[in-house]
Amino acid sequence: MQPDLTATFIRAQVTNGKGNTPMAMNSVNTNLGSMVALQSLNKTSDQLSVVQKRISTGMRVADAKDDGGAFAVSQAIRADVAGLTAANEQLGGTKGVLDTTFAALNKVSESMVKVRETLTRLADGTINDDQRTQYESQYTALRTQIQNFVTDATYNGRTLLDTADGDIVTTRNESGDTFTITAIDGATDLVVAAAPADVTAAQAALADGGDFKTVQSAVADALNQFGSDSNYIDSQIRYNKDKVDAMEGGLGALVDADLAKESAKLQSLQIKQQLGTQAMSIANQSPQMLLSLFR
Numbered sequence: 001m002q003p004d005l006t007a008t009f010i011r012a013q014v015t016n017g018k019g020n021t022p023m024a025m026n027s028v029n030t031n032l033g034s035m036v037a038l039q040s041l042n043k044t045s046d047q048l049s050v051v052q053k054r055i056s057t058g059m060r061v062a063d064a065k066d067d068g069g070a071f072a073v074s075q076a077i078r079a080d081v082a083g084l085t086a087a088n089e090q091l092g093g094t095k096g097v098l099d100t101t102f103a104a105l106n107k108v109s110e111s112m113v114k115v116r117e118t119l120t121r122l123a124d125g126t127i128n129d130d131q132r133t134q135y136e137s138q139y140t141a142l143r144t145q146i147q148n149f150v151t152d153a154t155y156n157g158r159t160l161l162d163t164a165d166g167d168i169v170t171t172r173n174e175s176g177d178t179f180t181i182t183a184i185d186g187a188t189d190l191v192v193a194a195a196p197a198d199v200t201a202a203q204a205a206l207a208d209g210g211d212f213k214t215v216q217s218a219v220a221d222a223l224n225q226f227g228s229d230s231n232y233i234d235s236q237i238r239y240n241k242d243k244v245d246a247m248e249g250g251l252g253a254l255v256d257a258d259l260a261k262e263s264a265k266l267q268s269l270q271i272k273q274q275l276g277t278q279a280m281s282i283a284n285q286s287p288q289m290l291l292s293l294f295r
Contacts, residue, residue, distance in 0.1 A: 033283035041276035083174030104153035123202035161186030
């Protein structure tokens with residue numbers, strides 16, 4: 001019986017003679033090698049775009065497309081940093097008011113030393129009328145000077161030595177928590193009374209519970225109060241700066257790119273892209289070999 005030549009020819013077309021492994025199909029319509037090379041090249045190009053973006057921005061997570069969760073966290077941290085920075089700016093303004101207040105109180109305190117000296121002379125019954133008039137004039141000049149120090153203790157239109165301005169309530173952190181600095185009535189509490197009319201009045205002013213002792217105590221209390229407030233503001237500003245540094249460090253660890261690693265990856269992908277392009281070129285030349293079969 002003659003062998004079925006048609007069946008034999010078909011089997012030869014679909015096997016390689018060593019089993020049942022299909023042979024590669026030769027077609028000008030479907031180039032499987034080119035398709036695989038193209039897929040690999042596209043994948044390399046996508047990876048290269050990611051690396052180039054990281055190198056150009058310096059960030060591993062530049063937007064929500066890179067890592068939605070990490071980007072959301074980073075935005076929250078950036079908001080906190082912005083809040084702390086704004087709080088420190090407000091605290092800086094408050095510190096300006098406090099420093100101005102201190103400058104005024106120091107001058108008032110220095111003037112009070114001279115007031116005490118002049119008042120002691122006025123309490124002396126042995127001085128003549130001429131001398132008393134001169135000392136009273138000196139006392140009045142010192143009193144006016146103190147009043148001016150109190151009145152001029154303003155910073156950016158605010159003062160802590162006038163209750164009409166009210167207390168200063170300043171933001172101290174990114175959560176909007178506040179710190180209150182209580183104002184005092186400087187014109188009443190920190191200014192001595194008018195020059196005493198006689199020896200008895202001068203002696204009364206110097207006595208315990210007298211006008212001078214009362215004002216002197218008020219000046220000391222004011223220096224202590226605003227000193228504590230100033231120390232708190234300075235500490236809060238330093239703490240906020242340290243906190244911002246720590247948060248920015250954490251933010252960098254979350255979103256910053258490792259540029260050394262990305263640089264090495266960039267070179268690797270560039271080489272891979274070149275090889276992929278060559279593979280694509282070789283795969284596209286394969287159908288041309290079919291032309292030789294028709295010569």
